[in-house]
Amino acid sequence: MMSDITSIPGDRPSAAPIKIFGFAAIFLALAILPFVWDNRFYISLITQIMIYGLLAMSLDVLLGYTGLLSFMHNAYLGIGAYMVGLFLIHVSPTSLWLACLVGVIFTGAVALPVGWVQVRTGGLAFALLTLAFGMMFHTIVWKWYSVTGGDDGLMGVPSPDIQLFRWTVGNTGDPTHIYLLTLVVVAICFVLTRRIIRSPFGAVLEAIRENEERAAFVGINVRRYKLYGWMLACILAGIAGALFILYKGYIGPTTMSAFAGAGVLMMVLLGGMGSLWGPLIGAGIFIYIQDYITTMTEHWEIYLGLVVILLVLFMPTGFVGMGSYLKRMRRN
Amino acid sequence: MTGIATAVDIALNSLVLGGVFLIVAIGLNIIYGLSRVMNLAHGSLFAIGAYTGYTLVASGLNFFVALLITPIIAGFVGLILERMIIAPMRKRSMIYTLILTYGLMFFLDGMIKQTWGNEPRFIELPIFMGETLSILGTHYPVFRLVTLAITAVVMIALMLFLNKTRLGIILRAASTIPEMVSCLGFNMNYVHIGAFVLGSALAGVAGIIAGPLTTIDPLMGHEMLISSFVVIVIGGLGSLRGAVYAAILIGVVQTLAEFFITDLAMVIVYMMMAVILAFRPLGLLGEGKFE
Helix, strand or coil, X not given: CCCCXXXXXXXXXXXXXXXXXXXXXXXXXXXXXXXXXCCHHHHXXXXXXXXXXXXXXXHHHHHHHHCCCCCCCHHHHHHHHHHHHHHHHHHCXXXXXXXXXXXXXXXXXXHXXXXXXXXXXXXXXXXXXXXXXXXHHHHHHHHCHHHHCHHHCECCCCCCEEEECCEEEEECCCHHHHHHXXXXXXXXXXXXXXXXXXXXXXXXXXXXXXXHHHHHHHCCCHHHHHHHHHHHHHHHHHHHHHHHHHHHCCECHHXXXXXXXXXXXXXXXXXXXCCCHHHHHHHHHHHHHHHHHHCCCCCHHXXXXXXXXXXXXXXXXXXXXXXXXXXXXXXX | CCHHHHHHHHHHHHHHHHHHHHHHHHHHHXXXXXXXXXXXXXXXXXXXXXXXXXXXXXXXXXXHHHHHHHXXXXXXXXXXXXXXXXXXXXXXXXXXXXXXXXXXXXXXXXXXXXXXXXXXXXXXXXXXXXXXXXXXXXXXXXXXXXXXXXHXXXXXXXXXXXXXXXXXXXXXXHHHCHHHHHHCCCXXXXXXXXXXXXXXXXXXXXXXXXXXXXXXCCCHHHHHHHHHHHHHHHHCXXXXXXXXXXXXXXXXXXXXXXXXXXXXXXXXXXXXXXHHHHHCCCCCCCCCCCC
């Protein structure tokens, strides 16, 4: 079914020291950045890129590794964000970690029954169902005015202090502090997800992607592992949602629309499926271009659609695929 | 209004709504059944049908003439899309065609907004269709009855075409065993083109008859796309009979839900779909063709 997706480049068993070094270097460079480059706009843009990068990475777990397509993964970012926002507004405006925990758990609790229904069907119906359920969540958020604020969105979300073991290290309302918080959380999620994906569990997911029937014959409970993959992706999306609401202090129903969902899909395509870091780069390219184009035209939809079509037709492996293609060229 | 009148109202509304769902969903189902492409831009073709109808009627054409021209234009758009974008993707995996048609959907929606703008539009109806007819105590708009009649005519014509004509029989054979049809010397390329044009034309017809029922706006395609998915998924992919039952079922449920709780009507429909799928993963009359 998914035979024309490239396999993961690089060596599998253990990360080479150079990769660990590279990762640490990028992390440190990004951590120092706000102190040497005092540009509020770009710091804020990079925060947004990291949050969407986490979302795109979580979709990659589903699309690139398990071979399941989710059209509206942003719905789960939205659910997490709304829940964190509602908790901060109505329950406790100061307890950051508790709010995030509640938001992520709630996202998982919503994703579980949805996933349970979805994995019972095949690949195509799974994709269609993600669209239908995503639209459903969008409708609920849009129309349930008394709780979600409807069209206006959730406004007036307080920005709590960031506390670590009783020390207050910052406030989420400060662009630099939320930037650093996002960086740390995204880095932890990246390392953990990479670890999970490279474990036997990840190998099972890839087996399902490559050949579902054979995986079943080997004795893998395909439905159950698909559900695990789905839950992992949705919980990561929920974490991205918690960061999103802390970063923006606001969320509206358009964040959960089908249009935004296509954007996330495009980030994964741009970056390349099945690599985890590809989607992070894809998110960077996408958000930068979007920021640029929306200032020039109001018909952003046409360009989004066109770029998706061209990507699928001519560059289905994305940025990562291009890299390994060049490597192969050099070797020959 | 008496109870019976309300009941008649609801029943007729359900049939009208279900009829529109059915025409769109059957189009989607035919394309999928014959060329194994799930066309996510189908809702946009529906919207193009509605807008084309609006333009034709606004330029002074009779509604029924527009009704005949619209599917031809929609079919032509379908032909161009199939040749330029879908055909090169036929050998690739299902996920790519899904993403591709998803991109196509946004592209077409953007083009619609570019051409016709964001404001809602209304199709002007001939005078006699604006009147109401008294049925069992309720005053029912003539237009809705005409819609119902058109739906019936389209469905009967489609059934006759698929069951009685030579071409229809080839198409049905191609949906079951494409390789065999190919071996018998029929060019499968033409079958794929035919399926896409036919499906697009059906979406166009649905667009123009749905136009006066609701307002025409750029987002109408999205809602219709989702509704027709729900119809196909509940009825079973590839099953025309299942689609008929499912369309009527969705029509009834959505009309009832709109009557009682208005805003969150679609949520009830999705819930019902989830429950049906939990117990029958292949849909009510599914043939096990989910791939």
